Amino acid sequence: MKKLITSLVAIAIIVSPAIAAKNIEAGPRKGRILHLGDTSAEFFVEPDRTVSIAFYDTEKKPLAPTDQVVVATAEAPTGKKKLEFSKKDNLLVSTEALPEGEHYNVVVQVKETADAKPKNFRIKLDLSNCKGCSNPEYACTCDE
Numbered sequence: 001m002k003k004l005i006t007s008l009v010a011i012a013i014i015v016s017p018a019i020a021a022k023n024i025e026a027g028p029r030k031g032r033i034l035h036l037g038d039t040s041a042e043f044f045v046e047p048d049r050t051v052s053i054a055f056y057d058t059e060k061k062p063l064a065p066t067d068q069v070v071v072a073t074a075e076a077p078t079g080k081k082k083l084e085f086s087k088k089d090n091l092l093v094s095t096e097a098l099p100e101g102e103h104y105n106v107v108v109q110v111k112e113t114a115d116a117k118p119k120n121f122r123i124k125l126d127l128s129n130c131k132g133c134s135n136p137e138y139a140c141t142c143d144e
């Protein structure tokens with residue numbers, strides 16, 4: 001029995017840091033930061049439910065989109081919907097809106113150039129605003 005308790009304590013020590021920190025970073029637009037290595041992208045849902053992506057350099061200064069390719073897949077209960085993006089000012093904006101509803105996952109794939117290795121980010125779409133940090137819940141930075 002003592003051995004079992006020792007193992008459980010060991011497991012608890014290993015598991016707990018992952019639970020405590022959500023590791024979510026919000027950007028200047030209160031969107032969710034997606035780390036791309038040296039640069040970062042910010043996922044933000046506009047009032048019309050289109051998704052806009054801003055890019056930042058290492059010092060969080062805005063970068064105009066160049067060769068980045070972004071594709072998002074909304075895993076909505078009504079079926080998966082693929083969103084493509086086009087340049088609009090300093091942003092990449094989805095050409096269509098997210099499907100109805102929320103609390104489904106949106107998988108965002110970002111390639112820094114057309115033939116770069118894609119990076120995937122899974123974001124739980126929760127559009128209500130957090131009372132703690134005032135960010136949308138998908139970009140909430142509170143330690144809960």
Ligand SMILES: [Zn+2]
Nearest residue numbers: 130133140142
């Ligand atoms: Zn919060």
